[in-house]
Amino acid sequence: MPAYHSTFLDDAADNRLVGNVVLLPIHTNFRGPSYPPQQDYDIIDETLDLFRANSFFRNFEIKGPADRLLIYGILFVSDCLSKLNRSVNFKDATRILNNLSLDSFSLPGDVGFPLNSLYQPPANKNEADLLRSYLQQFRQELAERLLKKLYEDDANAPSKFWLAFTKRRFMNKSL
Structure with a gap:
């Protein structure tokens, strides 16, 4: 049985690519370069919906740039x-996950990035x-x-x- 792929594979042509990762629109209140999508369902919802099903797979065939963003999201979850x-109660979990999301992280092309073989590095500093x-x-x-x-x-x-999925490792990788 194959893994579940992103439904946003066709939207990659309409959005900006950095390396081979697409910058899809998301609904958010946080500052950043993303803008709101046209529909209610975005890549974050898809990542949370597909996390538990895809976490059983050791192999994942990448069909497009949206799949790379989905992989990154699944590994982050x-x-x-x-x-x-x-x-852990809700208040402590909020503190822990906020710190994790704001921590320094490596990008494709950096030495510490675990999936350098699947991701292209950004072309320049911008x-x-x-x-x-x-x-x-x-x-x-x-x-x-x-958290919600x-x-x-x-x-x-x-x-x-x-x-129950804390011990599962998608593609035997972690960020």
Whole structure:
């Protein structure tokens, strides 16, 4: 059975590419280069919807630049879940994930980036700065929406159905 791919593969032609990662529009209140999409469903919603299903796959065939953004999002959600444990309340989880989303991170082409074989580095410093600010905005919004899903039933304990995926490693990688 193949992995689930992004539904935004066709939208990549309409949006800016940095390296081979597409900068898709997202609904967000965080500062950054992204703009609001035309529809209600965006790449963040898709990442959260496909995370649990795709986390069972060790291989993922990349069909376009939107899949690369989906892979990055899935790996970031996996990192977020690994930072939380069963006894963390909503307030502490918010602090932990905000710190994680704002922490320094490597870009494609940097030495510490785990998927350099799949991603092209930005062409110049301006593109690298654009990609860094987009990915930071992407990470902040993804962490905020993940928290809403984790704590929608109980503000004192995260959902066990999400935390069951803390040990799973998508493509045997982590950010």
